Amino acid sequence: MPGYPAMFAAPLLQGDGKEARNLLVYIHVPFCKSRCNYCAFHSQVFNQVTFAWYMKTLLAEIELWGKRLRNPKIGTVYFGGGTPSMIPPFQLELIMDALRRHFRFTKGMEITVETNPDTVTDLTYFQTLLSMGINRLSIGFQSLDDQDLRTLGRPHNGRQAVEAYQLARQAGFANISIDMIWGLPRQKLKSWMTQLKAVVKLKPEHLSCYGLSIEQGTPFERMQRDVDMELPQESEQARMFIYGAEYLESMGYIQYEISNFARMGFISRHNQGYWDGLDYLGMGPSAVSTIGNRRFTNPEFMDAYDAAVRGGFIGEDYEELGQEIRAQELVMLSLRTAKGLKLSQYREMTGRDLLKEKRGVVNALHKNGLIKISAGYLRLTKNGMLVSNSILQSLAFD
Numbered sequence: 001m002p003g004y005p006a007m008f009a010a011p012l013l014q015g016d017g018k019e020a021r022n023l024l025v026y027i028h029v030p031f032c033k034s035r036c037n038y039c040a041f042h043s044q045v046f047n048q049v050t051f052a053w054y055m056k057t058l059l060a061e062i063e064l065w066g067k068r069l070r071n072p073k074i075g076t077v078y079f080g081g082g083t084p085s086m087i088p089p090f091q092l093e094l095i096m097d098a099l100r101r102h103f104r105f106t107k108g109m110e111i112t113v114e115t116n117p118d119t120v121t122d123l124t125y126f127q128t129l130l131s132m133g134i135n136r137l138s139i140g141f142q143s144l145d146d147q148d149l150r151t152l153g154r155p156h157n158g159r160q161a162v163e164a165y166q167l168a169r170q171a172g173f174a175n176i177s178i179d180m181i182w183g184l185p186r187q188k189l190k191s192w193m194t195q196l197k198a199v200v201k202l203k204p205e206h207l208s209c210y211g212l213s214i215e216q217g218t219p220f221e222r223m224q225r226d227v228d229m230e231l232p233q234e235s236e237q238a239r240m241f242i243y244g245a246e247y248l249e250s251m252g253y254i255q256y257e258i259s260n261f262a263r264m265g266f267i268s269r270h271n272q273g274y275w276d277g278l279d280y281l282g283m284g285p286s287a288v289s290t291i292g293n294r295r296f297t298n299p300e301f302m303d304a305y306d307a308a309v310r311g312g313f314i315g316e317d318y319e320e321l322g323q324e325i326r327a328q329e330l331v332m333l334s335l336r337t338a339k340g341l342k343l344s345q346y347r348e349m350t351g352r353d354l355l356k357e358k359r360g361v362v363n364a365l366h367k368n369g370l371i372k373i374s375a376g377y378l379r380l381t382k383n384g385m386l387v388s389n390s391i392l393q394s395l396a397f398d
């Protein structure tokens, strides 16, 4: 890609390296109404003063990157958080305008906003988003059971979640994803399946179903230390994952990644881009970027983030990703997807044959029905997806 300044001289060419792919843009919105008990994402309770500061800095960062990368073409924009739907529409419009001024939008590009049901209660909100060109929503239901939602510390109930979804549809959104969590305290297979069925009745185009994981520094971590949280047994969790995935597939949702299901034509192009190893630019506090072989993380706290943007040194403290790290990431990311790892891509990248290099591990995984190899791809089976972390580690690292 001509015209990149020396620091970002590497071309925006990733994936299989054969075609130029457009940059993915992620905007981190670090504000929430309250903090959920399981959450380890970087966000804080909303306050006007910090939000105004954030807006000013974010707009400056967008301009800075647009100039530095010389108005690159972008393929997707994803507003994540945090709770992006806490941004008032007219402020969101300012961000969209800045993006349009400093980056080149591609035709029909996917623009997603993560929303939480407690923050979106009127039709005009969704209509305004659509009028700005935002064409995909990801709504955080997590559960439809009010007791589960209280346990998770979510600031909404099941009814509000359904109402938010219906308003978005009424406004005209034709691409909606719903986030759900399974493996909650005291949850049984039956209640998980009941919820999943209720969600499928709404006919979303996309579903993300994550298994609950207890993250460091969260209230759930402390609770797990101090009391019995009555998390479902491993065998029960395995059934939730397997039966849930089979049910969704029977209802026309393709499991295109371990936790993600979509109707034909509705995979998340932004997330698929991450798994394909495309370049991405993250803006906002704590956002991560990978451009060429360079990876960098924005400062987490507002004062440091603001200083880095105003001083123009944001992104200058980067990690150089060597070929070995790139190859490990290719294995780790592509094996999460249904498409799997293209073995020739690994060979081109490293000069090595993964099947020979890991012969012992590959044979054992294959014998136990955890992987399959066909048409030049290595993929995880459903059972393999259940224990994906250990398989990915054993294939990606020595």
Ligand code: SF4
Pocket: 031, 032, 033, 034, 035, 036, 039, 040, 041, 043, 081, 082, 083, 116, 140
């Ligand atoms: S709304 Fe989302 S980002 Fe905010 S605290 Fe809850 S889980 Fe975390």
